[in-house]
Amino acid sequence: MPHAHEMPIETRLRHSGLRPTRQRVALADLLFAKGDRHLTVEELHEEAVTAGVPVSLATVYNTLHQFTEAGLIRVLAVESSKTYFDTNVSDHHHFFVEGENRVLDIPVSNIAIDNLPEPPEGMEIANVDVIIRLRPCRKD
Amino acid sequence: MPHAHEMPIETRLRHSGLRPTRQRVALADLLFAKGDRHLTVEELHEEAVTAGVPVSLATVYNTLHQFTEAGLIRVLAVESSKTYFDTNVSDHHHFFVEGENRVLDIPVSNIAIDNLPEPPEGMEIANVDVIIRLRPCRKD
DNA sequence: CTGTGTGCAAACTCTTTGCATAAGT
DNA sequence: ACTTATGCAAAGAGTTTGCACACAG
Numbered sequence: 001m002p003h004a005h006e007m008p009i010e011t012r013l014r015h016s017g018l019r020p021t022r023q024r025v026a027l028a029d030l031l032f033a034k035g036d037r038h039l040t041v042e043e044l045h046e047e048a049v050t051a052g053v054p055v056s057l058a059t060v061y062n063t064l065h066q067f068t069e070a071g072l073i074r075v076l077a078v079e080s081s082k083t084y085f086d087t088n089v090s091d092h093h094h095f096f097v098e099g100e101n102r103v104l105d106i107p108v109s110n111i112a113i114d115n116l117p118e119p120p121e122g123m124e125i126a127n128v129d130v131i132i133r134l135r136p137c138r139k140d
Numbered sequence: 141m142p143h144a145h146e147m148p149i150e151t152r153l154r155h156s157g158l159r160p161t162r163q164r165v166a167l168a169d170l171l172f173a174k175g176d177r178h179l180t181v182e183e184l185h186e187e188a189v190t191a192g193v194p195v196s197l198a199t200v201y202n203t204l205h206q207f208t209e210a211g212l213i214r215v216l217a218v219e220s221s222k223t224y225f226d227t228n229v230s231d232h233h234h235f236f237v238e239g240e241n242r243v244l245d246i247p248v249s250n251i252a253i254d255n256l257p258e259p260p261e262g263m264e265i266a267n268v269d270v271i272i273r274l275r276p277c278r279k280d
Numbered sequence: 281c282t283g284t285g286t287g288c289a290a291a292c293t294c295t296t297t298g299c300a301t302a303a304g305t
Numbered sequence: 306a307c308t309t310a311t312g313c314a315a316a317g318a319g320t321t322t323g324c325a326c327a328c329a330g
C-alpha cells in the first residue's frame with residue numbers, strides 16, 4: 001500500500017525551497033499518489049498530459065532534478081540510455097527486467113551484503129546499489 | 141599483473157566470427173594489454189588515435205558492441221549518460237567514484253550477498269550487479 | 281509588483297546508421 | 306574476386322539551456 005506521507009505535498013515542496021506551482025504539485029501528485037514508482041521523464045510527461053496537466057517536457061526534466069536534489073526522489077542507473085527516477089528514497093534494491101525495461105523494488109530485508117569492502121584511502125561509501133537483472137525463464 | 145590469455149587476440153577474434161582487422165586487433169590490444177580496464181568509447185578512441193591507430197569513432201562503437209556480443213567484454217551501467225565497458229567478464233562488482241566518474245573493480249571474494257530474493261514468476265536471474273558509490277571523505 | 285517558474289525551440293551529447301571506399305581472405 | 310569492415314557525415318534519441326511570457330507570493 002502507498003505509505004502515508006507526513007505532510008501535504010505543498011508543504012513538502014515549500015520545505016525544499018520549491019514554490020508549489022501547478023506543474024510541480026501535479027507532478028508530485030502523480031509521483032507519490034500510487035505508492036512507489038519507477039519512471040522515466042517521458043513516462044511521467046505522458047501521464048501528466050493524459051491527466052490534463054499540459055506540462056512541457058523541459059519542465060518535467062527540471063522538476064525531477066529539483067525533486068532529486070530535494071531528496072524527494074532518487075535517480076536509478078539501470079541502463080545507460082534513459083534515466084529512471086525512483087519515488088522510494090529509502091534503502092532498498094532493484095530487479096530490472098531486461099527487454100521490458102521494467103524496474104521492480106526488492107524489499108531491503110531480503111538482501112544482506114556481507115564483507116563490504118574497504119573503500120580506497122580518502123573515500124567513503126556514499127551508497128550501495130544492487131541491481132538484479134532478470135530475463136524470462138527458458139523452458140527446457 | 142595482466143592475466144595471461146589463452147590464445148592470441150587474432151585467434152580469439154576469429155573464434156567469435158570477427159575478422160581480425162587492423163582496427164579490431166589494435167583496439168583489442170589496447171583493451172586487454174594492461175589488465176582489467178573500464179573505458180568509455182570516447183576514451184578508447186582517444187587512446188587509439190594517440191597510439192597511432194586512426195580509427196573512427198563509429199568503428200569504436202561498432203567494435204565494442206561486437207566484442208560485447210562475443211563475450212570478450214561487458215557493459216557497465218554505472219550512470220545514465222555514458223556507457224562503460226569492462227574488460228573483465230568474470231563475476232565481480234564495482235566501486236564508482238562520483239565526481240571523477242572512475243570505475244574500480246571489487247574482487248568478488250570480498251562481497252557475499254545473502255538471501256538473494258526469489259525472482260518473480262517466469263523470470264530468472266541473469267546477473268547481479270553491485271555498485272558501491274564513493275565520495276571523498278569529509279574531514280570533520 | 282518582483283522574482284521564480286514555465287514553455288518553446290534551439291543546442292548539445294552520446295550513439296546509431298547509410299553508403300561509398302578500403303581491407304581481409 | 307568476393308565479402309566484410311571502415312569512415313564519414315547525417316540522423317536519431319535523450320537531455321539541457323536561453324529567453325520571452327506567465328504565475329506565485
